Amino acid sequence: MGLNADEYALILTLLGREPSYTELGMFAVMWSEHCGYKYSRPVLAYFKQYKEAMEGDGLENAGIVDIGEGLGVTMKVESHNHPSAVEPYQGAATGVGGIIRDILTMGARPIAGLNSLRFGPIRDGEGEPSVIERNRYLFEHVVAGIAGYGNCVGVPTVAGEVNFHPRYSGNPLVNAMCVGVLRLDEVTTAGATGTGNPVIYLGSATGKDGIHGATFASDALGEDNEAKRPNVQIGDPFAEKLLIEATLEALKTGAIVAIQDMGAAGLTCSTIEMASKGEVGMTVDLDLVPMREDDMTGYELMLSESQERMLCVAEKGREGEVLDVFRKWGLKAEVIGHVTDDGIVTVTRHGRIEAQVDPKLLTDHCPVYKSRIEEPEYFRRAANFDPSQLPEVDLRAALLKLLSSPDVASKRWVFEQYDQQVQTQTSLAFGAGDAAVLAPRGTKKGLALKIDGNARQAYLHPYRGGLLAVVEAARNVACTGAKPTAVTDGLNFGNPTYPHVYWQFDRAVKGIADAAEAMGTPVISGNVSFYNESDLGEVPPTPLIGMLGILEDVNQRVGLAPQSPTNLFLLEIAELEAGQAGLGASLFLSELHDREDGYPEAPFLDGERRIQQALVDGVAAGVILSAHDSSEGGLAVALAEIALHSGVSAALPEGPTLAAALFGEIPGRVVVGASDASKIESLATHHQLRLTRLGTYGSGEGLRLTLGGLDLAWSSEELRTAYESAIPQVMIH
Template sequence: MGLTHEEYRLLTEQMGREPRMTELGMISVMWSEHCGYKYSRPVLAYFAEYKKAIEGEGLENAGVVPIGDGLGVVLKVESHNHPSAVEPYQGAATGVGGIIRDIFTMGARPVALLNSLRFGSITPGQEDEATVARNRHLLEHVVAGIAGYGNCVGVPTVAGEVNFHPRYSGNPLVNAMCVGLVKTDEVASASAKGTGNPVIYLGSATGRDGIHGASFASVEMDEEGEDKRPNVQIGDPFAEKSLIEATLEALQTGAIVGIQDMGAAGLTCSITEMSAKGGVGMVVDLDKVPLRDPSMTGYEIMLSESQERMLAVTHPGREHEVIEVFQKWGLPAVVIGHVTDDGWVRITRHGHIEVEMPADIFADGCPTYYQTPVEPAAFLQRQGWNPDDLIAPDLNQAWLTLMSHPDVASKENIYRQYDHQVQAHTALVPGVGDAAVIAPEGTSKGLATKIDGNARWTMADPFAGGQLATAEVCRNLACVGARPVALTDGLNFGNPQRPEVFWQFERAVRGIADASEEFRVPVVSGNVSFYNETKYADGSTLEILPTPMMGAVGVLERAENRIGMGVGAGKYQLALVRPTGTEYVQQGLGASLYSWSVCSTEDGVPCRPDLDAEQALQTWLPELVAQGKLAAAHDVSDGGLAVTLAEMAMASGRGLMAVLPSAATEGLHRADAVAFGEFPGWVVVAYSTENEQDVLSSCPGALAIFPIGEMSENLDVVVHMDDQGTTLTQPLGELKRAYHQAGIL
């Protein structure tokens, strides 16, 4: 069931007896890594310490961050990696449904969905034909699952990212994120309280789907994934849509004391966690639970992960108010038990005791492990890599190669499947800017949101990878004019029992915590997904790249002020903004997309970010946008400056002429480094001629700004490097052709 012999001994010691079968099943899921965080909890304390440090500045409980006008923003990311590997449509769909429930359970209206996806190579020749076909199958069905659920449930999918690498062939990553808005004085509690208060089951009937889903997410995959299909839940987005409205309406009655969704571990999790949080117990009669099959055992009922279900505790005598609301929305609602004052969970089926245990054993009894981290020998080797060993290819051809790389190329065929305009509040749609912007009802403010991650950087230097992912997602928000206010993390790694993997995990978390503390932007929620690897019959193991994904939300004072990466008609100047420092580790080519894909080497380490400069960007760019001084902004990331300029030209539908002066590229002696190096904190901004002086003179001391050219009326994109004496030139049409030819869906 997933417990070690020592964990079973600990359980019997805590209980003072041998567990019943249903008790053992419940403990096996609550003590799994997915629910118990037994390997990650000691490391995640880095975030808890930071949250405590800023509570005095307005961070509310349960990850609600006030944004003004009496509103708070709620955000969270969740993984559904293993289910999506064996049943990609339902795995992805129920991942979306689960993260939405996490948001509206808190009383928040879901306003935006995002996703971050990783798959094995879909490029013929990089892997064998069967593997490429399977990777493409997973991609197509995961995207269809996200679209099928998100479009029907009525929450816009506004942003995301998709990357590819052979290391994800056995184990794709499907991380879903949701953002919600709530009145700060109406945040719902997840604690059970009040002796004798009714416990109500809300939502769809319970079936056998998803049994042991949490345990399934806490072990490695193998080649025999088909037999894991029963562990995958089945979603109903139309039931979820009704559940959203019924829950939010029921919360408005004031009858609900506490409420929680039945996510991982289903009834087990909601009953035990709500009891433990409130310091109370519960008595539950499983005979009263709505079932799809009356023959289900108590074990099956308690471990089912059927979707679209909630558990609520109401004030005495007011349960009928909640039941009437749910019945109005066509959803089951029935009292299944009551709260007790002794802290024990007692569950019966057909009059027989299935469970009789203290709630604390489920919620707090799980042991934690601190694996001694071991730095891999390859880490030191990467630091010693010399970029001058690279033989630079034809740079114009390399530019086109990067534009057609699946990590860079157009994802339009993906995001066009998502309804990003439902609710009619999306002010900046996918493909237009560095982040999405929502203009929600009830406020003139705008919400910007994005999710980012770069496994190349994290594999090469996990601490830098954590810092860089955090810095980039905040920079993306700043580029559309938003001030970052909150972060959520999706931490995807291999087996934590391997010292090298635990080292990657701990270093990445330290990097995230370091950057978030420097930026004064808290990590308010998140998810850890371990055991993302596949065991093969020959004894080999394919482990994913270490992949932290950072989601963020930022605030614009006025939503209509947002900018994208493209400009309209008229005369616009371009400038490169970068940190003042000019020491670039390995010329910015270590762990870059250019060195990996064009030069076929995965050596080197990335440049670490200048956190002071990044923080200055996060303040200065939103100020310029609010003042109407900037027309466009786009950060330098995958593929470097040449890709950034090409994307701005394509978004504008016109060419550009960029001349990089010696001062702008000081410290860089290779032309390919200037064109394709990946430098944190580099941003290209566009502004009208009349705003040029205001933009240049307001640049803060931690940053340097260099005018580099202008948008042109012809259709050529030209990048000239003074120091290197090199010019790149491509017709806009050729760049577009490369950008759209990758065949991603």
């Protein structure tokens, strides 16, 4: 069950007796890392809003951002890593389904899905053939699972990212994010209240799938992965679509007092958390639970993680209104219990008490651990990386190699499997801009959405990696003209009992917290996933940032390339000093020199805030016609990505070396299109930013770069072949 001897002893002390088998299972899932956050809670206190929530009213399923006009946006990211390693299609599909229900139970209509995926290498020669084949299989079926569920449920998948690294072989990362819109006067709660109020089971019937899924997610994968298939739930997107419509309609009746998704830990989590949050008791008769097999035990019914299920508390006497709505939509709806005033959750099966516990024991008494922290040797060694000692490479060939790296190359093979336009609110889709932009109905405002993370940077310098993840995601939404507003995070790490892993986690979270505070983008929700390791060791630390930006007028949003021929400028932070020329922890170093070394450059937070504001102001004023930030692969890759839309000719500013000038990853650099030089100059001056005229866009074809007497050119066909064919050529059989 994943409990240790001390935890079992604590349960005996809290209960004053031996637990029943069902009670023990309930404690096991609620005290798992997945539900109890026992290793992460001390570190998450770095987040101001999380700390306030822990000390105050507690956290709901996802945070809410007020965007004005009486509207709010709610968003959250959730991992489904272990299920996806064992059963990739259903693991990914149910990850999408679960995060949609988290948004739904806030009273919000889900309007967008995003995802962040990590796999081992998929190119021949980068590992054992059997390992490469398995990675391709996982990649193919995870993407199919997201598409299969998202496309059927009617929520557009609008943005995402995919990266590859040898240490994700055997333990892929699958993080799903969902965004919803709601009226602020219609926010729902998960806290049960009202003695005598009926407790209602809603949605699909309960089966034997997904039992102990939360404890499965709180342990390392091992040789018995195949035996853990029963821990993976099975999703039904059509049932979820009905559940969305029925829930939103039932909430409008006003008869629902509280509602929660039956997510990790199923009925246990929803009954215990709702009772604990509302400081009430609850009786639950499991005989009344709709079940797929009538021989299910109380233990199985309480711990099953069957999908597309919710639990709600209705006003006494008005339960018929709720039941009628769900039954009209063809969904199961049954009263299975009542709210009590004794502060105890009592669960029965066949007239026998299966569990009788104070819910606070499971929610508030979960042990909290702080591991020893140890700075690893590789981190101290990376401080001495000297980019000037790198051997020279063919710079022309280097750009093509970077463009064909699966980390940079076009993800068209992925996103063409997703329905991006369902609900018809998508204003800027995959490949057109640095973030997706949605135009929600009922307002002229736009929502810019992005999920982003760089594990190479987070591994080599976790604190800077945390900082960079936030400022990069903020810069991406600002490149569309949106003001960065709020963050949801997905924190994926190895075993927290290892001192170097806990150090990575602590430093990365501190970086995220510091950057979020400086950017004015609070962390409003998130997820922690530990124990991501396989026989190859733990995965690289992978903190992911989901960023929301707000556009005052969605019609003003811009893409990464201009709509017509114009001038290109480099907008950058003047104060930044690049200690390792932007080549430490870079894609260039990894792809061209097969080295992971050095530190990523630290962002200058005050300058990041200024450049983001300059982008928002410049787009709103019509001065900035396009914006694309320079990140992985440096300025040459950013310009090549723009040149794929139409020809670019540019003279680059010089760097310490030619490689650094082309491929150095300097934070806080954005290539903007602008037709009026004097207006863009005054904008840069006003925000204390450096502006350099690079050249022209749309005056021919291909890419031409000049620097330091060097003249390099690539044809459109060369760029397109490298960029577009890299993933299809290994994935299309």
